[in-house]
Amino acid sequence: MADQSSLGDMLTQLDKGLDDALSRLTEFLRIPSISTDPAHAADVRAAAEWLRAELASLGFDAAVHDTPGHPMVVARSAPGGARPLLFYGHYDVQPVDPLELWDRPPFDPAIEETPQGRVIRGRGASDDKGQLMTFVEAFRAWKAVHGTLPTDLILLFEGEEESGSPSLRPFLQQHADELKASLAVICDTARYADGRPAITTQLRGLVGQEVVIEAADRDLHSGSFGGLAANPIMILSKALAALKDDHGRVTLPGFYDGVADLPPELARDWDALGFDAAEFLGRVGLSSPIGETGRTPLEMVWNRPTAEINGIAGGYAGAGFKTVLPAQARAKVSFRLTGQQDPQRIRDAFQNHIRSFVPADCRVSFHDHGASPASVMDISDPAFGLAKDALTEEWGQEAAFIGAGGSIPIAGDFREILGMDSLLIGFARDDDRIHSPNEKYDVESFAKGARSWARILTALR
Known part of the structure; x- marks a missing residue:
């Protein structure tokens, strides 16, 4: 020394x-x-x-x-x-x-x-x-x-x-x-x-995934096809909404494999920081924490995994109104990982989850955007x-x-x-x-x- x-x-x-x-x-x-x-x-x-x-x-x-x-x-x-x-x-x-x-x-x-x-x-x-x-x-x-x-x-x-x-x-x-x-x-x-x-x-680690769902070969008139033809935005929205339950937990099978609770010595350190979630959210115009039931705010942002929808697109979103069933819908989703979670297993579980919602006559494709533990x-x-x-x-x-x-x-x-x-x-x-x-x-x-x-x-x- x-x-x-x-x-x-x-x-x-x-x-x-x-x-x-x-x-x-x-x-x-x-x-x-x-x-x-x-x-x-x-x-x-x-x-x-x-x-x-x-x-x-x-x-x-x-x-x-x-x-x-x-x-x-x-x-x-x-x-x-x-x-x-x-x-x-x-x-x-x-x-x-x-x-x-x-x-x-x-x-x-x-x-x-x-x-x-x-x-x-x-x-x-x-x-x-x-x-x-x-x-x-x-x-x-x-x-x-x-x-x-x-x-x-x-x-x-x-x-x-x-x-x-x-x-x-x-x-x-x-x-x-x-x-x-x-x-x-x-x-x-x-x-x-x-x-x-x-x-x-x-x-935290990171998995980024883009998903594209395609149905008809063109945008369809909602008066002629609505109620009969598949709507990719509806399919995608239902699949994405099912990613979390009412307690804020991610529903993918095996998602929490390798996720450990916070060690007591770190829990004491973090508690001593006096983190104020309302003040933290107030800086961006929010006030009420949401997330996984039974977890402290610092646990949720530092020690718990997440699933977040980062962007979603499809159909007509311009000025005025256009009554169509879109031919395509897409979303970008990211997962923050903790502990020993396996990025590839998370990616596979997400893709299988999406596929389970897609009708037989529709198509789904995935585009990877990085993965790290x-x-x-x-x-x-x-x-x-x-x-x-x-x-x-x-x-x-x-x-x-x-x-x-x-x-x-x-x-x-x-x-x-x-x-x-x-x-x-x-x-x-x-x-x-x-x-x-x-x-x-x-x-x-x-x-x-x-x-x-x-x-x-x-x-x-």
Whole structure:
């Protein structure tokens, strides 16, 4: 373990170097590394090269690796017998449209004073360049105080996260022996809603499915055919309505196989968060929670699986009125998964459910839209408790183990391909406007984020 007496020196180093660290971050943010736009391919590579040079200057063995898409940046520190850790972040950013809604050019970042404090304004400030650089600044402070980098570190910084990470799984498979560590560390998450530090210990999986039901060979006059001919919208609506019972439970056979109740220690942590469902819903103009009977609101959004209809279309929906029986109806449905639910079994069960409602003279087709299992971390690993204590010490309030309703596929990839859990710690805020105009990252998040990693590295080393 690192000398605890050096931690104070590292924290002092980070505080004294904050202005320089912000200058480095703004330089990084000026690179328009939009991975989804082919016109910015050279900018994405420029961001990768910027990172490689920055890491090399600290003493990492750093390289840019080509992929069929955008590059991966991989860096390593010297071996030394410590627990190997893999640090992951992404350096690509979202597009900036609509540009007219930005208060300043998105790739002309600046430090702004706001009523809530100083913020770094610019595309990528929070997602994920600012978060990624909290890693780098902590490594810089360690080097300044100890004279060498922490040993046994692997850094993997991706350039395609905002475009679906098409090259990531093949890269992990191809380089598995070089990237394997005892634990992954991911910085692409947030603090809890009230600002307290948090470690995300479970992520829901996802199954996306589109279904199309076809009946007659054309739209039909409802006066001539209504009551006799099959109506695809009626068929689809009946099938979709039957996905849940009156208690909010999904009716697909075997749907809850592998779903576990919340462990008592997490239940205590979550209860202590004081989540107010009415206030949460009030932000979007709602007031009354619905869902699975007998479950708390946080259980429903973090620890229970869901079935949701994301879109439905068919027939005539334009101005005026048109009395037709449509030839076709379609819907997009998603399932959020928890525990050990099998994405393919869920997909198969849904398709069989829909087929059971379709008459013999109608046709149904399905279009898959991704599938990934849930990720549940083993918090008995001492690293989780040590990191939680370090965050509590830095932020002055009890850090929490939390869940996430969404999905971070990279955590599942690390588990499946590299055989390791992930320590998900980030410092973003709910109001950071990621993926939206006027994205920002609190200077406090950046400064205390780097200090947090210095503490965590000390605890783990």
